[in-house]
Amino acid sequence: MLYSEKVMDHFRNPRNLGKMDDADGIGEVGNAKCGDIMKMYIKVKDGIIEDVKFNTFGCGSAIASSSMATEMIKGKSIDDALELSNKAVVEALDGLPTHKIHCSVLAEEAVKAAVKDYYDKNGIEYDKEKFAPDDCPTCGE
């Protein structure tokens, strides 16, 4: 199989799928040209990510990576969420094919982008260095 059972499970039954009308932060990364866009919504209370939703345009591993990432940050503190690495996502998914690793990178960046948006909206200071720029890690656009 191209994908692990874990990936297929998250692809078939994505966790936290959907939009959020009253999100505290929204991050969107990737672009349609290179084939993957992830949009992540977070609801934050007392520094804790109380709820998270996502929408994804992309391949099976993109959908699974977003799903897994939301599951990994839900209920966690923002600081913990910012620690989420693409490697952790890949591991949690029992691996991804080499040419699909970029999907996990996108998921990590979607989380960061949502947090950044939350910081921006709430005027919270943050270390800009820590946040990847808004372009696609794959095609660089």
Place this chain on the structure above:
Amino acid sequence: MLYSEKVMDHFRNPRNLGKMDDADGIGEVGNAKCGDIMKMYIKVKDGIIEDVKFNTFGCGSAIASSSMATEMIKGKSIDDALELSNKAVVEALDGLPTHKIHCSVLAEEAVKAAVKDYYDKNGIEYDKEKFAPDDCPTCGE
């Protein structure tokens, strides 16, 4: 099949196989280096080839070509025998693979060489042009 039924028949049951102690003419053509040697013995009476025998070192088509050639000249006049062409041998054998055509050339030359030997032994004049030199038509040695 590599060879026609005719070739196989003459290979399996060569006609006129053997040596001749009292031959009037003996021709030997080809050489071991290129893989084929034919030796042909003729018995001549009143310009007619009364008997013919052959020995051959060579492949299936070499043996079959010699056999067929002996059959084609036996009982014929020397003049008729000299008319025997390799093409006629090939036709009589229902064809030979392209890379085996040289065997039929050798058979034609074996007949000529035997007649030449007969002429030489009996001091009969002949047109030297008509007789191929004694070298192998394949490797030229």
Place this chain on the structure above:
Amino acid sequence: MYIYADNAGTTKMSPVAIDAMTKCMNEVFGNPSSLHSTGQRAAEVLQKAREDVAEALGADFNEIYFTSGGSEADNQAIRSAALFGAKKGKKHLISTKIEHHAVLHTLKKLEREGFEVTLLDVGADGIVDPADVEKAIREDTALVTIMYANNEIGTLQPIDEIAKICKEKKVTFHTDAVQAVGHVPVNVHAQNIDMLSLSGHKFHGPKGIGVLYVRKGVPLFNLIEGGAQERGRRAGTENIPAIVGMAAALKEAVANLDENMAKISAMRDRLIEGLSQVEHSRLNGDAKKRLPGNVNFCFEGIEGESLLLLLDEKGIEASSGSACTSGSLDPSHVLLAIGLPHEVAHGSLRLTLCEENTPEQIEYIIKEVPEIVSYLRNISPVWEELEKGEKKHVI
């Protein structure tokens, strides 16, 4: 319901082909180069298969060279024509932007080796204009290679006209007919084709076997050197069981060609009609000048792989662009060549039918695809933007 609709990727072997091949494996194991009875029996079987293949193509048996498949045949044909051209100072090669990678990558390599390559555009219909071929031909053109039918969008190229132009201009013409042979009529002599590639597994024959047809008089160089097999032009012990299996499948395909074409293209047209109901979708490639079994659609706002995986869950096996490129992230070069933007090209679906498919299956596909497209659009940020009018619909 289980539906295999990826016949352009590969086909299921026909029972006739499997039987021929199994029989051959059991009974004709000899090496045709061997002199003994077992070898000569193999040589006979090989010759018979060669004659059958030649007849199916309208060729002579000694114009048939067995290869390990379509890719090898393409490589050998193109490389051979290029090298032969180079000997006479001709280092220009013409092809199109929509060729299979077996052709495109070979041309790319030759370019690095000093050849000049012109890749012709195709129209939005996915068809090359013969006039463009004529214009592109130069004094130093060594080869025109244009596929008979495209593997992704199924468009049939104007081979007869192109071949005629090449004949007039005395330029060697090769066609990659891997997707065409066994599916539409092909006659190499009548159509003035100099070289043609085909592959056994695209018409219910075995994998790992193909043919390069080379017209008498057209020079051929080896890609694989060694023994004197295939009249010295392709070394390697002949794969007799596969050759026999391919010949049997080809014979069968050609015998049933008219019947199959009618049956399959009727299903194709119904499928196109059904999928066209999905809003913001489009058929890729000319609607009529296409392979009887090819349906290729783009659905805006979604990505092809997730569509495929969800179709697979429903028992529908399809593909997105060429199977060979599934390891790649780039959208299909063919869809880009017919003018689709990247984001739309990512959302393509290829359904390729054969005579084993049924009208019931077609109706099932017509029912399932829109539901899945709808689900994926629903979770797609791209579709959201399109719907909100933040971005303009392209199709």
Place this chain on the structure above:
Amino acid sequence: MYIYADNAGTTKMSPVAIDAMTKCMNEVFGNPSSLHSTGQRAAEVLQKAREDVAEALGADFNEIYFTSGGSEADNQAIRSAALFGAKKGKKHLISTKIEHHAVLHTLKKLEREGFEVTLLDVGADGIVDPADVEKAIREDTALVTIMYANNEIGTLQPIDEIAKICKEKKVTFHTDAVQAVGHVPVNVHAQNIDMLSLSGHKFHGPKGIGVLYVRKGVPLFNLIEGGAQERGRRAGTENIPAIVGMAAALKEAVANLDENMAKISAMRDRLIEGLSQVEHSRLNGDAKKRLPGNVNFCFEGIEGESLLLLLDEKGIEASSGSACTSGSLDPSHVLLAIGLPHEVAHGSLRLTLCEENTPEQIEYIIKEVPEIVSYLRNISPVWEELEKGEKKHVI
């Protein structure tokens, strides 16, 4: 009695291999590049076969490249090493005079393209001296390619020593092991082999399939360009049924290796003993350092083809030199390389045994061969000269 004794030419497929292949043709028809279940099932089967083959060779699975046979593997290995060498200014290639044509002709072509080729001599025993290899290696040597076992006279080359020398001198080492794999122990990692070619049909597997093993880190160029199969190094839809059949045959051969070697070499030794009774005959190649199944004799005064045809009449299927060269008039380059004069080289007989042969068959051969040799000598003008003393016996 019917005796197949041409197992170096090709082998009969084992029931295990036929079953594996037939099952695969019926059940696993997918294209492993396809995303759907049928395709992914094929990908799994392919991966399993790759692992099996790797294990049999002592390699890692990602060092295995499937090709269409031994010839293609040889071509790709040699061409690839040569082109890679050339990039670093190394244009010298080393091999031997007794290689298969797949190697020799590839080298000849490279020579015409500007490479320098050293073909080492072998001894009268048909074995190359490792010291000669060491001496031949230069600063600009890109590749040493030396066969594991010779296809005509069966001699085993000192691969371990040669590979060690190459490793020390940092020169890529390739071995054509088409005749060796499945017949003698081979372990690519333990033996320091950088590249190795094998072919399925030489160990009761299918035809048209082979392997090129390439050690991790050794660069590989494509011979066939196109799709991304075989990690981008060999294009063309994978021939899964044949790959599976080959893997099954190889597994079987390796599992039974010791037992088969003992059984077959006992028959070989008895056959050598029996044929040695024929006057003016000789065994070609070292009597012990040879493949378990290989017996190669020369009989003075007769020609090989007629011997073969008469043996065939008696039900004994054998060969004379390499099967691939049966279209040629020249005697075997291998027999010439071990010092036989042309006329003797013409009179060679190769009997190659496998585990299916029986001691009864061996006795039958020992009975029949001398009779036929005697008949042919009787009608041979060459023998007449030898007997009359007009010419001197060579053997």
